Amino acid sequence: MNGRSASARIWLLHLAVIAALAAAGFLLPEYHRGVFSRVLVLAVFAMGYNLLLGYAGLLSLGHAMFFAAGLYGAGLPLYHLGWGAPAAFAAGVAAAGLLALATGALALRTVGVAFMIVTMMFAQVVYLTSLYFTTWTRGEEGLVLSPASRRIELGDTVLSLTDPATRYALALVLFSIVLLLSLRLVRSPFGRTLAGIRENEERMRMLGYDVFRAKLTAMAVSGLACGAAGAAYGLLFGYVGSGFASIQYSILPLLWVLVGGAATTLGPLIGAAFMFYVIDYASGLTTAWLVLVGAALIFTVLFFPKGILGTARERWLKWLP
Amino acid sequence: MAALTPLIETPLIETPLIETRALSRAFGGLKAVDAVDFRLEAGEIRAIIGPNGAGKTTLVGLICGRIAPSSGTVLFQGRDITRLPAHARVMAGIAYTFQITSIFPRLSVYDNVALPVQRRLQAQGRVHQAALDAGVAEALDKVGLAGRAGVPAGDLAYGHQRLLELAMGLALKPRLLILDEPTQGLSDGEIENFVALIRDIAREATVLLIEHNMQVVMALAHRITVMNAGRILAEGTPDAIRADKAVQDAYLGTKADD
Numbered sequence: 001m002n003g004r005s006a007s008a009r010i011w012l013l014h015l016a017v018i019a020a021l022a023a024a025g026f027l028l029p030e031y032h033r034g035v036f037s038r039v040l041v042l043a044v045f046a047m048g049y050n051l052l053l054g055y056a057g058l059l060s061l062g063h064a065m066f067f068a069a070g071l072y073g074a075g076l077p078l079y080h081l082g083w084g085a086p087a088a089f090a091a092g093v094a095a096a097g098l099l100a101l102a103t104g105a106l107a108l109r110t111v112g113v114a115f116m117i118v119t120m121m122f123a124q125v126v127y128l129t130s131l132y133f134t135t136w137t138r139g140e141e142g143l144v145l146s147p148a149s150r151r152i153e154l155g156d157t158v159l160s161l162t163d164p165a166t167r168y169a170l171a172l173v174l175f176s177i178v179l180l181l182s183l184r185l186v187r188s189p190f191g192r193t194l195a196g197i198r199e200n201e202e203r204m205r206m207l208g209y210d211v212f213r214a215k216l217t218a219m220a221v222s223g224l225a226c227g228a229a230g231a232a233y234g235l236l237f238g239y240v241g242s243g244f245a246s247i248q249y250s251i252l253p254l255l256w257v258l259v260g261g262a263a264t265t266l267g268p269l270i271g272a273a274f275m276f277y278v279i280d281y282a283s284g285l286t287t288a289w290l291v292l293v294g295a296a297l298i299f300t301v302l303f304f305p306k307g308i309l310g311t312a313r314e315r316w317l318k319w320l321p
Numbered sequence: 322m323a324a325l326t327p328l329i330e331t332p333l334i335e336t337p338l339i340e341t342r343a344l345s346r347a348f349g350g351l352k353a354v355d356a357v358d359f360r361l362e363a364g365e366i367r368a369i370i371g372p373n374g375a376g377k378t379t380l381v382g383l384i385c386g387r388i389a390p391s392s393g394t395v396l397f398q399g400r401d402i403t404r405l406p407a408h409a410r411v412m413a414g415i416a417y418t419f420q421i422t423s424i425f426p427r428l429s430v431y432d433n434v435a436l437p438v439q440r441r442l443q444a445q446g447r448v449h450q451a452a453l454d455a456g457v458a459e460a461l462d463k464v465g466l467a468g469r470a471g472v473p474a475g476d477l478a479y480g481h482q483r484l485l486e487l488a489m490g491l492a493l494k495p496r497l498l499i500l501d502e503p504t505q506g507l508s509d510g511e512i513e514n515f516v517a518l519i520r521d522i523a524r525e526a527t528v529l530l531i532e533h534n535m536q537v538v539m540a541l542a543h544r545i546t547v548m549n550a551g552r553i554l555a556e557g558t559p560d561a562i563r564a565d566k567a568v569q570d571a572y573l574g575t576k577a578d579d
Contacts, residue, residue, distance in 0.1 A: 189439040189448045196436045199425040206387065206419070208411035208440045208493065 007187075010321050014183055017266060018176045025168045033168050035280065039273045040171040041233050042252075044178045046260070046268030048225025049253035054263030055186055056218040057198030058108075061116045061250050062123030065103070066223040068130065068245035069096040070230025075240030076136060078150075079143050085152050085161065089231045096227020097220055099126075104219035108212060120250065127245040142241025150235055167236050174232050175269075178225055183265045185221070186321060194218055195263075226253075259300050261307030265321050270308050274300075336399040338363040338497055338527050339384055344393035346379055353379040355551035356393070363496070366519070366528045368538040371548035372571070377531045378420060380548065381499050384529075385417040386410040397497075412444055416495035420502045420531075422482045424489070426475030433474045433485055434460050437492035460492040464518065480511045484518075491522060498522060500530040504537050516540050539563075547571070 021040070028036060045067055052058045073095030078088040107118040131139045150161040159166050185191050193214050196204045205211050234240045243249075252275075253268075260271025275293075282292035304311040313320040339361040346354045354376045361367055369377045382388035384395055386407030394403045402410055411417075416437075425433050438456035442448045461467045464484040469477065474485055483503065490498050500519070504512045512534065519528060519541055532538050538545060538559070545562045547555045549571045555562060562568055 189443065189453075192432055192435060192439065195428060195432070196425055199427055200423060203419070203423045203425065203489075204436070205408050206385070206411060206417050206423075207437045207489065208408050208444075209436075210406075210408050 006319055009319065010183070010187075014179060014265065017269075018172070018179070021172055021175070025165070025172060030164065034164060035276060036273075037164070037168045037171045037236065038233075039269075039276050040168075040175040041229050041236065042256070042276070043269040043272040044175055044232070045226050045229035046253045046256040046272050047178050047182050047265075048222045048227075048229065050257045050262060050264075050268045051182060051185070051194075051225065052218055052222040053254065053257055054267075055191060055198065056194040056215060058215065058218070059116055059254070060107075060119040061247075061254070062103070062107075062119030062121070063222075063226055063253050064245050064247065064249035065123040065126035066096045066100055066226035067230035067233075067249055067253075068126055069099045069223075070227030070232075071234040071240050071244050072130065072137065072230075073227065074231035075143055075145060075234040078145055078235070079240070080136065082149070085150055085235050089228075089235060092231025092234070093224055093227045096230065097224045100220045100223020100227075101216065104216045104223075108215050108219065120247070123245070123247070123250050127242060127247075130242045130245050137240075137242065140242050142239055142243070145234065145238045145240065147238065150238055161236050162238070171232065171236060174228060178228065179265065179269075182225070183321060186263075186265060190214075190217070255297075258307055259297070259304075261304075261310030261313070264307070264309040264313060267307050267309040274308065335362070337361055337396075338365075338398060339529075340396040340399075341380075341384070342394045342396070344380075344383055344395060345391045346383055346388060347391045352551045354383060354390075357551075357553055359546065359553065361497075361527065361529060363527050364523075365543050366523045366530070366541050367544050367546060368542035369529070369531045369546045369548060370533070370535075370538055371554070374550075375548040376551040377548055378501055379551075381417070381501060381529065381531060385415050385499055387417065411493065411495075412440075414496035415499065416490040416493045416497070417499045418486050418490045418501065418503065420505070422479070422486055424474045424482055424485055426473065428474060429470065430461070430466060430472050430474050430477065430485060431457055431470040434488050434492050437489050441493055456492060460488040463491055463521070464488045465514075480507050483507060483511075483515075487515075487518070495526055498526045498528050500528065500532075502531055502533060504532065504534050512537060 024036065025033060049063050052060055070092035074088040074092030077083040077091050078085065103119070103122045107115055107122065110118050130137050137143065147162045152159040161167060161170070193209060197211055197214060201211055230244065256271035256275055257268055259274055260269065261267030278293055278296045279289065282289035285292065300308070306314055309320065337360040341357055341359040343356045343358065344354060345352065345356050357380060359380065369380065371377055379388060383390050386405060390403065394401055396402065397413060397415065402413065434457045435453055438453055438460065439448045442452055442456065458467065461470060464487055466481060466484055466488060474482065477485060487503065504515055507515060516537055522528060542559055544557060545559055546553055547562060547568050554571055555565050555568050
């Protein structure tokens with residue numbers, strides 16, 4: 001198979017996934033469409049995380065701060081300053097990008113376990129900050145964004161973000177954009193640079209690469225994607241609270257990516273959907289639902305050690321990006 | 322104009338490609354490289370020899386920037402690069418291949434070579450796929466690995482991994498290629514191949530190699546620098562070095578049985 005047809009097959013696969021998700025928007029029962037609206041946004045969070053973990057080989061335990069930066073960056077101006085949804089979204093993305101640059105510039109001086117701890121500490125600072133300024137954030141209780149403020153005006157048409165169909169469509173648009181951009185990125189020279197850094201950082205330096213700069217760029221792009229997810233989550237589902245800045249939301253993207261398959265473009269979606277449904281199903285069966293979730297994770301690790309898609313790629317579908 | 326006259330009258334001395342001045346590096350109390358003045362002319366094949374622990378790898382490490390000096394300066398084409406980080410020295414034209422094979426084992430052979438090629442292309446502007454492919458093919462052709470582009474680099478035989486490492490260095494199109502014990506662990510047949518390859522490379526780049534195999538050194542080097550205990554013990558043509566009494570005592574003497 002030559003490069004061009006392999007490339008065509010990869011792009012077709014991704015477009016087919018997007019088309020299937022678009023069709024699902026019409027076919028899925030109301031409840032599952034609601035679940036998928038959330039899963040698509042959370043998958044964007046996971047894709048942002050995967051860029052750093054899967055492709056650059058950097059394990060962060062603080063990505064909740066980028067999701068939260070997007071969430072608050074969008075939610076606060078909308079709630080307090082009466083900004084429109086599009087401007088609030090842009091503010092959220094920008095806040096997360098800036099936070100990623102600032103924390104990256106410091107945290108990337110460390111590697112391995114130290115990097116995990118430093119990112120976790122930064123995230124803890126963001127979490128505590130959101131609790132400290134209760135006057136504006138209302139802490140754990142959070143802010144409920146009024147339905148009236150959650151709308152996008154496009155000329156004469158007004159998109160209400162409270163309408164489930166619109167919500168699904170917008171979540172899918174965001175997901176598709178981030179998916180296709182990340183596919184393009186990982187197949188670009190920069191994607192190869194990140195893979196090189198993941199595999200052998202010292203060799204990369206001696207091939208003329210400014211490793212720190214490449215990692216910082218990856219961190220910024222990852223922060224932007226996670227911030228976009230956070231901003232969209234707040235705007236689409238109307239709630240902005242400290243819970244999203246807690247350590248749990250730093251662990252979840254790690255889990256989604258590992259379950260779905262690190263360094264696969266579609267793994268984050270599969271991981272996020274799988275975990276969402278496992279938790280959903282298990283918590284419907286018993287109050288001890290964490291036991292079932294744990295069992296599901298052990299099962300996945302045993303039979304899919306590289307995540308669902310990662311293992312599928314290793315065994316059957318070697319061409320997967 | 323008068324002020325310029327002395328400059329014009331100064332006889333033209335060719336700037337060496339590499340020059341170190343009183344270059345030192347201490348590890349704790351050990352002076353691995355001790356006030357070394359080293360010059361390397363463009364177009365040479367230079368071998369650095371010396372017993373283990375003589376400071377050879379540290380010296381080339383200081384030249385390519387992997388190791389920071391304790392004192393002294395490094396000049397590249399007359400320009401002070403002492404403070405330049407390693408990656409910037411690589412872009413200036415100094416390529417280094419590792420003593421212990423350092424490749425990207427889980428990436429394909431193509432990607433291993435595409436990394437240095439795209440770095441060179443990035444420095445010139447945008448990376449076009451066709452230019453990338455051509456650069457990779459050229460480097461792989463030179464070392465004879467053209468047929469193996471799709472294979473994961475970790476699956477190559479050891480001798481081929483050494484060749485791949487060399488191809489990665491070549492793909493940068495450096496002015497100076499530093500090879501740290503390139504023939505270590507290779508079979509006689511592979512070494513013969515390697516010698517021919519390095520001769521070929523030397524037509525385009527200056528080659529500085531650390532080598533223990535004296536046959537390789539004698540076959541390749543225009544000049545030899547002998548190091549011992551962090552200092553340069555002797556320097557000269559292969560014949561002069563072979564005849565040098567101090568060198569025989571310090572190094573070659575121990576290998577008289579070869």
